[in-house]
Amino acid sequence: TELEVTHWWTSGGEAAAVAELANAFNANTDHEWVDGAIAGSSGVARPIIISRIIGGEPMGATQLNHGRQAEELIEAGLLLDITDVAEANGWMDVVNPSNLLSACTVDGRVYCAPVNIHSTQWIWLSHDAFEKAGTAVPANWDEFVAAGPALREAGVVPLAMGQQQWQTNLAFGALAVALLPEASWRAVNVDKDASVAAGPDYTRVFEAFDDARKLAVGSNVNDWNMATNMVITGEAGAQIHGDWAQGEFAVAGQVAGEDYSCLPGLGFREVLDTGGDAFYFPVTDDEDIEAAQKELAALLLSPEVQVAFNLKKGSLPVRGDIDMSAANDCMQKGIEILNSGGVLPSADMAFTQDTITQIDELMTTFWNTPDMTVAEVQESYAKIIASAD
Amino acid sequence: MADPVQFTGPHGPKPKTPFSRRNIMLYGTLIVVSLYYLVPLYVMIVTSLKGMPEIRMGNIFAPPMEITFEPWVKAWSQACTGLNCDGLSRGFWNSVQITIPSVLASIIIASVNGYALANWRFKGANVFFGILIFGAFIPYQVMIYPIVIMLREMGLYTKLGGLVIVHSIFGMPILTLLFRNYFASLPEELFKAARVDGARFWGIYFRIMLPMSMPIFVVAVILQVTGIWNDFLFGVIYAKPDSYPMTVQLNNIVNSVQGVKEYNVNMAATLLTGAVPLFIYFVSGKLFVRGVAAGAVKG
Amino acid sequence: MSSKVAAMPMAFTAVGIFVIATLWTVYHSFTNSKLLPKSELIGFDQYQRLWDSDRWILSIKNLAIYGACSMVFSLVIGFVLAALLDQKIRLESLFRTIFLYPFALSFIVTGLVWQWILTPEFGVQHIVRSLGWESFTFDPLFNPDIVIYGILIAGLWQGTGLVMCLMLAGLRGIDQEVWKAARVDGIPAWKTYIFVVIPMMKPVFVTTLVLIASGIIKLYDLVVAQTSGGPGLASEVPAKYVYDYMFGGQNLGQGFAASTMMLVGVLIALIPFAYLEFGGRKKHG
Amino acid sequence: MNSVEIKNLDLNFGAVKVLQNLNLDIKQGEFVVLLGSSGCGKSTLLNCIAGLLEVSGGQLFINGKNVTWSEPNERGIGMVFQSYALYPQMTVKGNLTFGLKNAKMPKDEIEKRVARAAEILQIEPLLDRKPAALSGGQRQRVAIGRALVRDVDVFLFDEPLSNLDAKLRADLRVEIKKLHQQLQNTMIYVTHDQIEAMTLADRIAIMKGGKIMQLGSPDEIYNRPQNLYVADFIGSPSMDFFEGHLENGVFTMGDIALPMADYEYANGPVSGPAIVGIRPEHILTGDQTAGAVTTQVTIDIVEPMGSDTLVYSSLNCKPLHIRMDGKAKVAAGETITIGFDPVSASLFDPTTEERI
Amino acid sequence: MNSVEIKNLDLNFGAVKVLQNLNLDIKQGEFVVLLGSSGCGKSTLLNCIAGLLEVSGGQLFINGKNVTWSEPNERGIGMVFQSYALYPQMTVKGNLTFGLKNAKMPKDEIEKRVARAAEILQIEPLLDRKPAALSGGQRQRVAIGRALVRDVDVFLFDEPLSNLDAKLRADLRVEIKKLHQQLQNTMIYVTHDQIEAMTLADRIAIMKGGKIMQLGSPDEIYNRPQNLYVADFIGSPSMDFFEGHLENGVFTMGDIALPMADYEYANGPVSGPAIVGIRPEHILTGDQTAGAVTTQVTIDIVEPMGSDTLVYSSLNCKPLHIRMDGKAKVAAGETITIGFDPVSASLFDPTTEERI
Numbered sequence A: 001t002e003l004e005v006t007h008w009w010t011s012g013g014e015a016a017a018v019a020e021l022a023n024a025f026n027a028n029t030d031h032e033w034v035d036g037a038i039a040g041s042s043g044v045a046r047p048i049i050i051s052r053i054i055g056g057e058p059m060g061a062t063q064l065n066h067g068r069q070a071e072e073l074i075e076a077g078l079l080l081d082i083t084d085v086a087e088a089n090g091w092m093d094v095v096n097p098s099n100l101l102s103a104c105t106v107d108g109r110v111y112c113a114p115v116n117i118h119s120t121q122w123i124w125l126s127h128d129a130f131e132k133a134g135t136a137v138p139a140n141w142d143e144f145v146a147a148g149p150a151l152r153e154a155g156v157v158p159l160a161m162g163q164q165q166w167q168t169n170l171a172f173g174a175l176a177v178a179l180l181p182e183a184s185w186r187a188v189n190v191d192k193d194a195s196v197a198a199g200p201d202y203t204r205v206f207e208a209f210d211d212a213r214k215l216a217v218g219s220n221v222n223d224w225n226m227a228t229n230m231v232i233t234g235e236a237g238a239q240i241h242g243d244w245a246q247g248e249f250a251v252a253g254q255v256a257g258e259d260y261s262c263l264p265g266l267g268f269r270e271v272l273d274t275g276g277d278a279f280y281f282p283v284t285d286d287e288d289i290e291a292a293q294k295e296l297a298a299l300l301l302s303p304e305v306q307v308a309f310n311l312k313k314g315s316l317p318v319r320g321d322i323d324m325s326a327a328n329d330c331m332q333k334g335i336e337i338l339n340s341g342g343v344l345p346s347a348d349m350a351f352t353q354d355t356i357t358q359i360d361e362l363m364t365t366f367w368n369t370p371d372m373t374v375a376e377v378q379e380s381y382a383k384i385i386a387s388a389d
Numbered sequence B: 001m002a003d004p005v006q007f008t009g010p011h012g013p014k015p016k017t018p019f020s021r022r023n024i025m026l027y028g029t030l031i032v033v034s035l036y037y038l039v040p041l042y043v044m045i046v047t048s049l050k051g052m053p054e055i056r057m058g059n060i061f062a063p064p065m066e067i068t069f070e071p072w073v074k075a076w077s078q079a080c081t082g083l084n085c086d087g088l089s090r091g092f093w094n095s096v097q098i099t100i101p102s103v104l105a106s107i108i109i110a111s112v113n114g115y116a117l118a119n120w121r122f123k124g125a126n127v128f129f130g131i132l133i134f135g136a137f138i139p140y141q142v143m144i145y146p147i148v149i150m151l152r153e154m155g156l157y158t159k160l161g162g163l164v165i166v167h168s169i170f171g172m173p174i175l176t177l178l179f180r181n182y183f184a185s186l187p188e189e190l191f192k193a194a195r196v197d198g199a200r201f202w203g204i205y206f207r208i209m210l211p212m213s214m215p216i217f218v219v220a221v222i223l224q225v226t227g228i229w230n231d232f233l234f235g236v237i238y239a240k241p242d243s244y245p246m247t248v249q250l251n252n253i254v255n256s257v258q259g260v261k262e263y264n265v266n267m268a269a270t271l272l273t274g275a276v277p278l279f280i281y282f283v284s285g286k287l288f289v290r291g292v293a294a295g296a297v298k299g
Numbered sequence C: 001m002s003s004k005v006a007a008m009p010m011a012f013t014a015v016g017i018f019v020i021a022t023l024w025t026v027y028h029s030f031t032n033s034k035l036l037p038k039s040e041l042i043g044f045d046q047y048q049r050l051w052d053s054d055r056w057i058l059s060i061k062n063l064a065i066y067g068a069c070s071m072v073f074s075l076v077i078g079f080v081l082a083a084l085l086d087q088k089i090r091l092e093s094l095f096r097t098i099f100l101y102p103f104a105l106s107f108i109v110t111g112l113v114w115q116w117i118l119t120p121e122f123g124v125q126h127i128v129r130s131l132g133w134e135s136f137t138f139d140p141l142f143n144p145d146i147v148i149y150g151i152l153i154a155g156l157w158q159g160t161g162l163v164m165c166l167m168l169a170g171l172r173g174i175d176q177e178v179w180k181a182a183r184v185d186g187i188p189a190w191k192t193y194i195f196v197v198i199p200m201m202k203p204v205f206v207t208t209l210v211l212i213a214s215g216i217i218k219l220y221d222l223v224v225a226q227t228s229g230g231p232g233l234a235s236e237v238p239a240k241y242v243y244d245y246m247f248g249g250q251n252l253g254q255g256f257a258a259s260t261m262m263l264v265g266v267l268i269a270l271i272p273f274a275y276l277e278f279g280g281r282k283k284h285g
Numbered sequence D, E: 001m002n003s004v005e006i007k008n009l010d011l012n013f014g015a016v017k018v019l020q021n022l023n024l025d026i027k028q029g030e031f032v033v034l035l036g037s038s039g040c041g042k043s044t045l046l047n048c049i050a051g052l053l054e055v056s057g058g059q060l061f062i063n064g065k066n067v068t069w070s071e072p073n074e075r076g077i078g079m080v081f082q083s084y085a086l087y088p089q090m091t092v093k094g095n096l097t098f099g100l101k102n103a104k105m106p107k108d109e110i111e112k113r114v115a116r117a118a119e120i121l122q123i124e125p126l127l128d129r130k131p132a133a134l135s136g137g138q139r140q141r142v143a144i145g146r147a148l149v150r151d152v153d154v155f156l157f158d159e160p161l162s163n164l165d166a167k168l169r170a171d172l173r174v175e176i177k178k179l180h181q182q183l184q185n186t187m188i189y190v191t192h193d194q195i196e197a198m199t200l201a202d203r204i205a206i207m208k209g210g211k212i213m214q215l216g217s218p219d220e221i222y223n224r225p226q227n228l229y230v231a232d233f234i235g236s237p238s239m240d241f242f243e244g245h246l247e248n249g250v251f252t253m254g255d256i257a258l259p260m261a262d263y264e265y266a267n268g269p270v271s272g273p274a275i276v277g278i279r280p281e282h283i284l285t286g287d288q289t290a291g292a293v294t295t296q297v298t299i300d301i302v303e304p305m306g307s308d309t310l311v312y313s314s315l316n317c318k319p320l321h322i323r324m325d326g327k328a329k330v331a332a333g334e335t336i337t338i339g340f341d342p343v344s345a346s347l348f349d350p351t352t353e354e355r356i
Ligand SMILES: Nc1ncnc2c1ncn2[C@@H]1O[C@H](COP(=O)(O)OP(=O)(O)OP(=O)(O)O)[C@@H](O)[C@H]1O
Pocket: C283, C284, C285, D013, D016, D018, D036, D037, D038, D039, D040, D041, D042, D043, D044, D045, D192
């Protein structure tokens, strides 16, 4: 059976990773992977995916960030219950951290297959750039801020940042995780406590964020991978970005530790949030397709596929029980943190997409409005947290 | 000729220089403005013929030092989207298959509407027309879900027929306006004569009105080919991956950055995608102006 | 009877799509629909939030600036070009084709090309600087204060050709004797255009305005292709707000509220037009 | 049985009443001209007869059949329009056969009819041309042919000549007249050109504001206009009117007294204020004045028109027109003697404006 | 000094020669009408005089000044167009003053001129209306006013009446005539309506194919046409022509012999084949035939036209038109006796087509 799979993985590293999934599916089952890639981020892809589902002509499987995005589709009975697959394959035991699976679970039923873990608390540093500036490669955020003037001096943009809204927000989230005590972080990002968001702990985060925006002046690129490319070529000193950035480094043939470094938690707190990608399977009334869907679901979490996929994608596997020794330096760091339990839930799970969009907007406004003060942005932020549901 | 006459003082045509101030101003302005219009095309073409190293050197206006058709080949048949590495070629036939019936259907419907509005003036016609014009202003995005639901109910969702309907619906306001104005400008007596001759609604439409409407049909064809060929939103939402139009591929090529942006491939892809409407423009420019004159001027 | 049958698609579209869908949209703007449309009403919350949103206000402002400039410049440039082409010049069809061809390209393509030309690192700014004028700065797409004009440049490039065509058609429809009368009166050509010819071209201007205005309201692709609304939120427009909230933010209600506001704006703008188009000419029915 | 019978016809465009309670009977074979100034409803009436406008009230009969609700092609009428309304994309033959094909007439019958019409109208050599390649006169013949082939009882003409120049107009007028003599169909002809009306009509209906003011033969209309409107409307230049008093069969205006003994009164002799109307050619000049009531007038303008000469003058401070022979040698400023012929004058009541 | 002098004027549109070596002198205050069929170059000539078309060769003088290269507004001409070409969005006053304001004329002078023009043309009450709210006649007056306020020497009219209906045409014709008498400006008037030409002109220039065929007073043109073209062109219905032979002062056609003793020969008596042209009103009927050469003809069609009656007949198998009195009672099919008046006939040479 042909199974159409939609996703928005179209950058170099991503496409290579998808190819692993497709090859495995074509090789290990009697079915065929029909690729439905749509470029241009989830904003473009999502209406298409949802239209297809509510229009009664769903694809076989689709990527969605798991978390609250799919809640309503599940409630409307549009997504396939794959609890039987999960049980048969013992997902409850192997998925690590376990909250990944709970994000797929509604009322005790499993509706999605998580495929990877993405964490966003990373800063990527170009060795080349720091060499030009004549400073050592920083070991944490503060050192990096201190090296800023030297980098400027050397004609290097200290911090690369793409213009898309979610990237600014991502940087903010990374700073928050790195700089906040865990309790404060949880108070805001899990319990939505606006008073903490308005408090002094958060003031420090916004101040750091203010530093970041000053360091990023002169970074005129749009896409995240363009920003990553600036780090790869040494045009920029660093980029705060998710772990998928290392896919780009890999495609460019760079070696972690030699050409570039990565600091999880910005070098302060070795914790990662555990968002990630998952595949959902829309309900069809075609039994063949349903069988194929379930086979795909099972395959996605199989150890071989997990290894192959995540190596290409630069993300962490969702199973703790597989051998990732082939992974590079940075990925190893991530696995260590995971294994040591330094795990936070991801924003995708805590906030609705609506709230995230609002925060995205706020951060972007702040980032691009030099007149906006730290106090102002913090106040607006607290307001959004207060109204989040 | 008769014997030459001797004139004193000015006679014959007033002497002119080809470089009168007026001509310099006139042609100067036209040429400068033309540059503004041509520069992007020039940049697209030049860039699409350069290799990536040359592009990185930075001058987008410099002509290629070494002409390469590699980007064109890549854009047409090799560029990747996700796993599919067959470039635009995949979408080309889809686009053709979508465009032809959509253009035909939307024009037929709109011309019949325009004809009914201009010549038959049934009750409430103006109200419908007013709503149609209002419809021209509705942002497409708003209509996505209602139309998905409608097409689902009709069983046409993700079918070519559904896409044709969608294009017809969204082409209707402006086309109807043009056709209505055009038909209203034809002599009403022709219509009366045909009625006396016993022709009815369709008879008059096909036998009398259609043969006289070449110019406005040219305009409609151009507008619709351009619009439908270039459409991305409806193509991606109301079709399936195996029937996605070329613009979806274009969007994928342009937006899926693999490493560095391959500007030359992007430009080649852009030119390839625009080729069909551009071709139609170049061959029918004159008719277009004439048709626009017929459809737009008469209020 | 056939006339009514033939008008069915139109009636269906007018009522079935435009009216029903509009009502559907308006209704759902009063709900808390998120990913999927829901029908419980929640009052004016979405509107309150909408008008509290800086981004929405900014979008409206941008649209206002873009719309006003686009209208004025399209009409002015389109008319001037048409007037120039109407001077019995050589190579008229060549010039006409040059002005018109961008209209064949989609906004995505337009946005892409102009994004590129306007990028400081290798676009116009780079060229001028490399010619020796080091301090020259022209970075509309990266300067929040003028980014909307950067989009305008591209929008005009794409759309003025059609306006020029319409205007040319209108000019060709003017009674030549009026021109002669003005020459005998000794009126210079530019005055004749402004005081005599333009007022005579009202129907053309009406059609043109409908075309331009319906395009302006729907402005979306161009912004996405050229700036994605950036830098920051500096080039956001209402249609993008609608789209982002409906599909990115998964807050249909908010998107619907925004689009309802857009429709209200359109209605207000259309009233004078409807009056012009239908009100003044009842007699000819 | 009348060929066309119009009973109490009303027609409104929305609130505008264009035709009001109009009655008209036309006999078989009659040539009736509808004459009136622009906007008086002539075309509207014709369109009602043709079925191109739906009547608001009243009935229409053609050949005794009530056709009020019939389609245009079922009424047995053919129509010739001002612009001819030939189908530009069809050949002459296509134009002629379009109606017949619509009626699903057999091929050979169509051929026969086209041949006959082409012969009558002498357009055989043109059958394969497109209308654009025809002269004005030829186009008109084709337009008539279109009605002819359909073998209709009633021909309707809506100002078929008004787009043409004077010379052609005169020629085609004669052709239409000949055609009528040959075919003997009923013809209803709309015009606002008096010459056309006078020369073509068996009867003329003068219309004003959607009403028929007078219906009669050209001679009646010209020489015995029923009311002031008709009197003023017909004739170029029109009648000159002078107010005065009618007493004991003598009409007095200023110091001129006209004995109206031989005048044919509409309802017998009356007395009271009256208006006299005199046509320019009924003013006697030169030798003719002998024996008539005369007066002296000064010439303002002389318009030589070739076959005759028009003289503008005034009498009792009212304009007076005089039509003289084309060879009369008179000049502006001259004073001449003129005489009146009471028999050819018309008298009207100043209040009702009706003929006395 | 002539008001307008045209010397050896040539005008080509590309390869098409529209005017060729045309000469025309017009005296101060003269009313000259350019008459000719459609496409003969009348408008073109007028546009050359106005400076709206650039001449290809030759010279133009207005009031003795060489204006060949002058701008239209510098030539001292005013022009009235067929469509009037009023500026539709300006009031009547705006239309009148637009040119003056543009010439930076002082305000009070403008007011004075507008007041004068408005008085002459009697359009004072209309000054604040827009052209759309005016009747055809009023529009024309405004168009004339536009030339009037500019105080020009020469008025040019390009078929100013041809868009109007017959009645209005007749009225406005008279107004233009009066205006000319009042203003005494030079006027050049283009038309293809003979009646207009005959009634308005001091001199008529008959044009054909870009050349002037005859230039003369209306009387000359009508009664002594210079050549066959002019003879045929002027008069409605036109002259009837019969071929025959001229020998010893007697013209013979078929069995009719006309003694041409009193005929005014153009260049003295000649002999040889000739064509005689006779106008319908010069055919004698009834009592008038006494003493004239007579023959019998049968009537084909009778057209009563009110003031006179036109009779269609034939003579020697050629059509013959007869204009009779409006009260003549004749009917188709009747045979009547007609007579010829040699003095009012015209004779032409069949080869050169010139008047004999
Ligand atoms: N569709 C319409 N709606 C409203 N009024 C109309 C319509 N058609 C005609 N009229 C009015 O009806 C009246 C009669 O019009 P009609 O065309 O019959 O005049 P007409 O006598 O044929 O004039 P003309 O000589 O100019 O052709 C006019 O006053 C006109 O304004």
